Amino acid sequence: MSTTARSPLNGLEAVNWAELHHAYGSAEDVPGQLRALLSADVEERHQAHARLGGNVYHQGTRWQASCHVVPFLTEMADDPATPDRAAVVDLLRAVALGDRDDTCLPFEPDREFAQADNVTATDVATVVEWLYNEDDEPGECDAVAVSWDRDAYLAAAAISDRFVAWTKDPDPMVAAMAAELMAWFPATRRAVAHLMEIPETGEHQMARASANLSLGYLAPDEPAIDDRLTALLAAGTFGVQLTAAVALAIRLGEQIPDAGLRVLAEAQGHTDDISATAFPLPWDRSLLGFAALALYRIGLSP
DSSP, X not given: OOOOOOOTTTXXXXXXXXXXXXXXXXXXXXXXXXXXXXXXXXXXXXHHHHHHHHHHSBTTBOOTTHHHXXXXXXXXXXXXXXXXHHHHHHHHHHHHHTTOOGGGOSOOHHHHTGGGXXXXXXXXXXXXXXXXXXXSOOTTHHHHHHHHHHHHHHHHHTTTHHHHHHTTOSSHHHHHHHHHHGGGSOOOHHHHHHHHHOOSSGGGHHHHHHHHHHHTTSOTTOHHHHHHHHHGGGOSSHHHHHHHHHHHHHHHGGGOOHXXXXXXXXXXXGTTTTSTTTSOOSOSSOHHHHHHXXXXXXXXXX
């Protein structure tokens, strides 16, 4: 994380929020909600999180204003003085990716956002005008919605190098969330190297397990990843072992090492160890669900 004294909200007033639209109209209330995320008052922060999330990530939909909050959320998450940083990273992920889960991995943004390729400023203006007046729905609505989804994703992609540093964060949940985020953006050499380097012991265990799952979907032709995951089948924590086995099943299919098969077979006997309470990970699918997915990928689904 950055150690500079620079305010995470520098540049907030440079954005013409009143001219941008969110789920409930003008985004002129967004600056106050962003400021409230830094409040010393817990309840004020919680309310700001809920209101801002409802405005720029409403039931998974992104809006014209959504991409503009990404840089400020990123700066907040990057600042050790920010309270509830895991909640800020959670909101950042929601704005950048919507409701997408591992069923959308590996992620192909060009294909996912293709409908937005021909959207023009006129199309956007037409849709925004309709949102304010609610006349007959214009035919451009779906494509413009995809363009706002794309813009939020690209805003996060532009700063995705920050996520690499966050994987070493002293807050275990921030580190684990950062490792999950990295599954959705281009697998640079630096990103892959950091995911491989995360230790498997102590406070790093959740980040290590989350990184394992991300590596299941990144750089499929990189044998060094397979070697690292194979070594982690002998880690001291079953959650780390299991996520390594899952990632190997995703990457190698039936070629998964025998040790990986043994770990997958043992998953049902470790339900207490890998429950969401005992071993919380920022992935929607449970670890037992990932074990079932792995067995399916290698043709051993019951």
